[in-house]
Amino acid sequence: MSDRTLSRKMIPATKKRSQALDVWKRLRKSNSAIAGLILIFIFLCLAVFAPLIADYENDALKMNIIERLQSPGADHWFGTDEMGRDIFARIVYGTRISLFVGVISVSIALTLGGTLGAIAGYYGGKIDNIIMRTLDVLLAIPTILLAITIVAALGASILNLMIAVGISNIPGFARVVRAAVLSIKDQEFIEAARAIGSRDHTIILKHVLPNSMAPIIVFATLKVASAIMATASLSFIGLGIQPPTPEWGSMLAGGRAYIRDNMYIVLYPGLAIVLTVLSLNLIGDGLRDALDPKLK
């Protein structure tokens, strides 16, 4: 008797663990995904432990004209910018902003776009048509241009930046979630849930979405990468994070005038963008292969 209850308890637990474990096992085999994970871990550490690495007020913000435009060396690993601020310190604090804005704006897009996509996919018919045709309008404007327009209207601030990047990514998430829901909603276990009288929102939240997570996770990972890129782009043209707050894109904009003799001034902040975006792309690609081995 006790054996039987034990085994009954064990079944769901082991099954759940093995699924995640399977994915992890496959992911671990991919060198590039591991490289991506290590890279993003380093950036996360930089973001979390930034105050231990550099002093925000003195190194990243305070102007120091005597030390302006110094080449990389022992005192300043990545040199100093046009205001004499330490570029390394500014990159470290910039990591916080980039990761934060990237994750929050994707969360906005995932919540709003995901809800719309799930409703459209689950109910189909007229509702589907209305939602998707409306999103076609958003899709007709290239993502970054939509974000630029929104920030231009609302004004440049970190909140508006996240709203803009978030909204401009809504149609993408709606499409992915809709496709995922469509592929699963006619399966037998959904029918079974309906048959025992589950409500629609319970079915969507408890049965449909958990079973269509794979493509959504992959898409979200890749979108955090492009949101980080969008943040830097908007800041570069003066519509994102405003100076003197250290942000990679606005560091590039500030250093632009000095590239003739000080190329390091744009080299390192740019490399920070490339490496962060690259690491997320590597993880996204690796996850896609690990979650759906058929595609490889």
Added chain:
Amino acid sequence: MIKYVIRRLMMLFPVMVGVIFLVFFIISLTPGDVATIILGDGATEERIKDLREELGLDDPLIVQYGNYMIDLVQGDMGKSYSTGLSVAGEIKQRFPNTFKLTITAIFLSVLISIPIGVISATRQYSIFDNIGMIVALIGISMPSFWTGLILIILFSLKLGWFPSGGMKGIMSLILPAFTLAIASTASITRTTRSSMLEVIRQDYITTAKAKGVSRRSVINKHALKNALIPAVTVIGLEFGVLLGGAVLTETVFSWPGIGRLMVESIQRKDTPMVLGCVIVFALSFSIVNLIIDILYAFIDPRIKSNYS
């Protein structure tokens, strides 16, 4: 075929009407009184009131939108707030430059990406394939404004081969076009490779090989033609990325196109000009996707047969 083209064209109109309304609405959220911005802080209340009336700013948004649409159909996009010049005229003057830049970029990326994608797929996991895919992923991860700055440092400031900005002759086109092309080259390469890989495993490829068709012919005639369909889709989507990228690339290279015009207009709070630029960008993007959809029908007879 004509039926199909007409059907697709009909779909363009409601989307464009929606796009213009959306952009109109977003831009109307701009805080601050337009009349005060145009006239400056020193203006008398009377003049501000007159100008508000003249521009129709006191009308409800939907009426303003209606008036804008009526003007737009006649080719009138209003006047710039900062220069007083016609928006349509300014855009007409700048658009060919953006067109030249984006077309060159997309041409470059197709020219580079399709062969690399095909070779990578036919030699999967070879050194060529591995290096190609790593380079492609790095290419996707580079922001165009940074790539542009690095290219300027290397090829313009250090080597002096190309001008660092402006638009004078073919030499000044090369750096911005390459900058713009990098990201789309990378993603078209990846798509071509993966769709090639899928096609190569199909039965009809095995059949063709078994019949003794030469390797080159199998790849070019049987595989590539079928693999091109997803690649063409990505080219269409990449065009949107390219138009967005043009805003940044034109800023970096001081290229006198509508991307730079848009950034300058945003900085000057020149609403009608911003509105005009976004509309032109969205319209170009929609037209490119229309052309892509029609191209499909040429590449894939199955689509054509659905509509004839």
